Amino acid sequence: MTALNKYEKLECLGLWRESLQGKRREVIANLGATSLILSDQKSDVALSHWSLPAVRRLNPGQLPAVFGPSSDDTETLEIDDSDMIAALETVHAAISAARPHPGRLRNSVLGLVAVGVLAVGVFWLPDALVQHTASFVPASTRADIGQQALTDLTRITGQPCTGAGGTAALDKLSARLFGPDSAVGIVVIRSGLKQARSLPGRIVVLPEALIAEQDGPEAAAGFALAARVAAEQTDPMIAMLHHMGIPATFRLLTSGALPEGAMTGYAETLIANPPAPAADSALLPKFEAAGLATAPYATARDPSGDTTRLLIEADPFANVVPPALMPDGDWVALQDICTQ
Template sequence: MRAMTALDQYQRLEAVASWRPAPDAYEREVVVSFGNATLTLMDMDDAPRAHWSLAALEEVPGAEGRLVLSPDPDGAETLSLDDPDMIAAIRAVRSDMSVARTARRAWRLMLPLAAVLIVAVGALVALRGPLAQEVGARIDRTTWDRVSLNLATAQISTPGASLCRFATSAALRRSPGHPQLLRIAQRVGGAERMRPMLARFDGPLVLSLPGDLMLVNATALAAATQPEEIAGLIALAQGRLDAGADRAVIVRELGLIGTARLAMSGQVPREERPRLLAALSRDWVESGAGDPAALRLLATAQLPTLPVSLMMSDAGAPEERVEAIQQADVIGGAAYTPALYDADWLRLSAACD
């Protein structure tokens, strides 16, 4: 039986705190929810304001009895808490994470020697794939989130591409996701939470990434006639994340040496990013690696699979994959609760106009 960690103990804890988005802005009250090593900030109308990883936060000086945190090195954006339980939870989990980071640093110090050994063994062509997968399996979630941010930023920086609702790609780092897409993602569920962002770019209906980001293409909204089509696309991306499909694509494309460099540096070289984006886009259409997990999510959410199967067919997915998605439909002609009600669907449909 797995021992309870500080993270397990404080799941779903909530508290009211003061959030200042910029040095010259007024503080405002927000509700802080403690999640999977993250803090989610919601305003008093339940609208998401920010989604922070505890590992990326810095503690800054504050009044006695308060905990002040910032995601910025210069402390421009701050969150001030005085709730004792929430402060204890954050400090306990950050302490656990500090211990884990120390262990990872020790492991990374061994990587130069390990890399030499890996290169020698990698001369055996038959072992390159399994060794790369082994190295890839050691890469932590924070690194994969950083890779996703690198790739999403590269995609948004291509000619004609842009984020909907945001002026710059900086929102990719801070935003918890587009509100209506986030509502659909919460309905779909999944083992690892994603931040669905809406963007216009030349690429697949959804850019599925190896970490907490996914980019839903505005062309998907333009082609969709009902929210269940978008719910199906989000489920397919969530299934790929839960199954590690996009991480496997990155490892396969980088190979043994590139994956070892990623493990050591935590970054994908800029010159590699277009090639990796192209590989992820192809795999999204051609591969059903995450489909079993996605279909289970749709069945649990009581949502049909037929709408997304038709979208994937139009996108060029293999016929056998489309048929498998259709045959997994557990709704049929039965009534179901829509993925979004009409007002929210209209808002989402017009979000990139």
């Protein structure tokens, strides 16, 4: 990104229009390493992000300068900041200089795709592209991708257990651990996994063995909570995008959708590469806030206690009885979730 070195952390005010019929809205335009981010001036909430290789000036030589994320003018940004204008035109010039046949590429959809792939190779390292894409995937898309990942996982694990009483108990457990509005979905599968895993879209997958082999729900609840804490520390979307590769990641970033078949084989990768457990220092306050003892989880994770000693010794409920996780009837129903 030599062309951008002198424009690092550049931002300015601009007037953004979302569509031809939309009203102009004052925004903050922030020039990042790979994209132009447009944020609400008051709330700082990101409203749109444009891939730098796709940004075009729609009125060359005129002021205020008008830019768009493509050659059409359905979405536009008006700016009069000379530094930002120079930065965006520098990027465009650098891309144009690297383009072997600009005329043919501009007139061909296939050529545009090739330019996009070239831009990825030139301006983004794989890790940077993955991190950037993961940070901009909206919640609704994450939920859809998480369901696709779960579908691929069921090739190996079989369909999730759906005993009616057990499913209701899982919903209550999720609300108890993460809050009634958390939208965290807990899914139980029969085989294939030894530990709980968190998928994009706030999905936690629990092996049936973590429930069937325990005397109470505390250990299974601990594994579910620990999986979510680990996901907060390391976004599971990142490992998934690495598996799918650069073309699929770029497609997701630019179109908001994955190419067909991008998820195929992810289940094998997920099973073969378990994530590192969340740090004890992160788990302890989360367990305490959820009213959940850490010792049952720690003992189930490592019966020897060698790797979970702090979780056992610093259990926030070692000398206090925490509130019950669920009624006995719900626990029995949860244990039978895969037999109904």
